[in-house]
Amino acid sequence: MDAQIGHEKTLTGLMPALARTSLIYGMGMIDMGMAVSYEQLLMDAEFVRMFKRAEQGIEVNEDTIGLEVIAAVGPAGNYLSQRHTLKHMRKEISTAKLIDRKSYSLWEKEGSLDMVQRANKMARRIFAEHEPERLAPEILEKIDAIIVEAEK
Secondary structure (H helix, E strand, O other): OOHHHHHHHHHHHHHHHHOOOOOOOOOOEEOOOOEEOHHHHHHHHHHHHHHHHHHHOOOOOHHHHOHHHHHHHOOOOOOOOOHHHHHHHHHHOOOOOOOOOOOHHHHHHOOOOOHHHHHHHHHHHHHHHOOOOOOOHHHHHHHHHHHHHHHO
């Protein structure tokens, strides 16, 4: 896995998302769909979260524009220091689990892990800690009945 697969996954996922299709294809798939990677699955999930956020768009109305802030700050002012900007920025900012937005020096200090290495670490943690919800007994009975029927 490298930058190329990340680029390809982004393009092949973002375009259908922006077209508002309901199909998300190829989660975790690598090697032209011949293999599945846990790391790639987690990275793809991160991409899809970002696509879903992009689909929502950005709300633009009198409150979000903040005409009074624009008038007060002016064209060369600092909008980032305004309470209005902070209030609205928090709901627009994307949060990532695997994309590392730290400074280069902090990233280096923390071990210089690339995205695949971070995804591997996350996958191992999920396998070690995740406790799946138990299926209801009636669902287990239906599954057992399907298996018995299929074995006939």
